[in-house]
Amino acid sequence: MKASVIILSYNQKELIQACLFSLSQQCLDEGDQFEVVVIDNGSVDGTGDLISRHTYNFPLQYQYIPASEHSSRAIARNRGITAAVGKVVIFLDGDQLAGPDFVYEHLRVHKRAEGKLVIGFRRYLPEESIDIKELHPGWVQAALSSSEADERFRLMEYFSENGSVFRTAWHLSFNCNFSANKDLLIQSGMLDEEFKGWGLEDSELGYRLYKAGGKFIVNKKAMTFHIFHPSEFDENRYAGWKSNLDYFIKCHPIFEVQAQSILKDFFDPGVRKSWWDCYIRFEKVVRAHLSYDGDRLPVSIIVAYTGGSELIQKISEEAADREVLVIDKTSSSDLDIFCQFIHEDYDVLYYRQPSEEQLIELYHRYAARGIAKHDIFR
Incomplete structure (x- = not known):
């Protein structure tokens, strides 16, 4: 089976280079293969030149989209879906390192059943925890020992390691580590390009796939490591997220989508309750609404x-x-x-x-x- 790993990058040339190097160390089943499609969403830091100076042990497509007032993550990722030649599309962000079994673990699910939606997980690396410019053979062990787990691991410990248990799994289909059949993505209409700025365009795609009968599989072995870089949930990011939430609700004006408003208490810099507490409330409210006993x-x-x-x-x-x-x-x-x-x-x-x-x-x-x-x- 062939996969297309779609990577979105913007002005992070050193991070994308480390990401690509981690993909060069993938362990696959015999007969499986993958390509990488890098969508450069308007970088001006020489990302394209850096990528072109290196050779890789996998086919690589590089596409540059000039920055404009219409630029968005949804448009860029849709470009990647359209360009992909693999049967399975795996979304990955350019500021992450892929564990050596990353592609294998996504394909392990898709090879056993058609039409599944695979949610992978990540850990957060602290600043200067490993040398991302030279990933030595034991880098994964070093990364595991120094990194902090994605809070979705805690959700699995609390509820289950079974994606179908979550009534809100569609919200967890983050495009930093998510895969689906390419034909299924195209049939769904791909990502909604009306989403602007940061947040929720991936969850909205997950919701449409779910409503069309898609089944989510969580695979904590499909692991990535988020490379440290400064990032803040400030008023501007919250405003963008809230605007996208309003658009999401406008498109799907039903209870479980509206219930995502509970998560505002995490994203609002004036409140900043824990994501864990907010998500537990969100999941339980939706469960109660669905009357599961x-x-x-x-x-x-x-x-x-x-x-x-x-x-x-x-x-x-x-x-x-x-x-x-x-x-x-x-x-x-x-x-x-x-x-x-x-x-x-x-x-x-x-x-x-x-x-x-x-x-x-x-x-x-x-x-x-x-x-x-x-x-x-x-």
């Missing part, structure tokens, strides 16, 4: 030390009657993906290799609701 009933618990079709069938059968808590103890399997392919009346609450502390917390939480069954697959 499965999270108040007893659960089935399945502990898996081995995978296989029998296990998947058992999980599916249990999820037809009640929520299922799946504790994945397998050393290596695709259970993290296959559990997200199950769509029954109740949620599959999946956790891979939870820590002892997390495991105790999970059992305490679900014991309070009642445990209907407890099975172990060895």
